[in-house]
Amino acid sequence: MLDDILDYTEHIRERPVWQPIPQPVREAFRQPLPQKPANLASVHDTFMRDILPYSVGNAHPGFMGWVHGGGTPVGMLAEMLAAGLNANLGGRDQIPVEVERQVVRWVRELFRFPDTASGLFVTGTSMANLIAVLVARTAALGTGVRRQGIAATGKRLMAYTSAGAHGCIAQAMDLAGLGSDALRIVPVNERYQIDIPALEAAIGRDKRAGLTPFFIAATAGTVDTGAVDDLTAAAQVAQREEVWFHVDGAYGALAMLAPDIAPRLAGIERADSIAFDFNKWGQVPYDAGFVLVRDGTLHHSTFASPAAYLRRETRGMAAGSPWPCDFGPDLSRGFRALKTWFTIKAYGAQKLGAVISKTCALAQYLKQSIEKEPALELLAPVALNVVCFRYRGEHADDVNRNIVADLQESGIAAPSTTTVNGCLAIRAAIVNHRTNRKDVDALIQAAIAFGSAYARRRATAGRP
Ligand SMILES: Cc1ncc(COP(=O)(O)O)c(C=O)c1O
16 A cells, blocks of 8 residues: 555646546445455555546645645655554543644744744644634623624624635624624735735724724735735734734745745734644645644633543643644544644755745746746736736637636646636646646646637637
């Protein structure tokens, strides 16, 4: 099993990025519950034949869809060790919890947060954003809200984020019981950053209407275009208005590791909380989300729930309080910290930062290649590692949607789509450390080839 998966990683470039799942393969996963044991080798054969070739392919250098990290063999092997140890990181006095605390200390250092800040591994940034909303809710309403609920306070808490923010911010408001209607979507400027005067105006309007602004979620690397909000300006608004300042840095926050990119995140060190994933730009295998909270005491008081069966002691295995389960909703927790600790130890912060710089440089190369091609059009500024473009011509949305499906089905490259200014865009997010110029060239050439094939067909048939 180990040989096969290492071979897969080593020779990944020779494979298609993705391939459509044949119906018989899909059918193979609709069998009844197995009653009898099967030979392990035959189960592994099924994995090699029916599972491995049909994953989404984000370990492949040609994968540029959504925001998926590439992972590394180091992270993969560390994950194997973690599974062998089978540690439950909810708490208790064990070194795996110290490993997580070590990573928390490194994260504090990276973002220049005080020693009193708390941090927690979670599934991903969607969960990290939800935790941040809940801690901010405690800051606004006090811990009594945990027992009495929001209705008892009689306050209407309002949050603010930009039109470029990820949908999980609205979902966090929904899940926190505050309602997604209580999230004001602030327009963006020409660089797709939150419009600061519009943010100030929205907060002012709500205050005058008797509502309670409590949370600003700025974004460091928006999902659509990679825009970074003006974090210093957003921090100033939050400070003046006395609201929580959160940064959704799902992939962008780790640009702090890259000396040439980090200055674009100026102001992030002023955040009350930061959400990000090690499994995106940090190259740690899925999943390894993280939330950092400046006020560790407040974070603790948002989640800690004493229970007889989780009693803490000063000696024995129940020592070492507080435990990770006191900082989030999960009691059963895997050892996500180990693959992250291995990745940081084995590669070092500088090398991980160099990958981030390289992917941003590749995005600039892609942008320049698009600008040189008359058939292509850039749709948004390139702030980090995300490039939105399209093939020019009539019925552009339809044609570009088909180009992306053709690219994915060809196995040559796998961008995804989004909408920029009402136009369907081919969206390439370069996250994987394995991606190089050859992969960017292949994307451009194939996009043009598929686009011109549509144009020719349209010319003969009169429609796409
Ligand atoms: C800016 C931003 N926020 C939040 C998320 C959601 O993160 P996750 O998929 O880890 O839940 C993403 C995902 O790409 C993102 O780009």
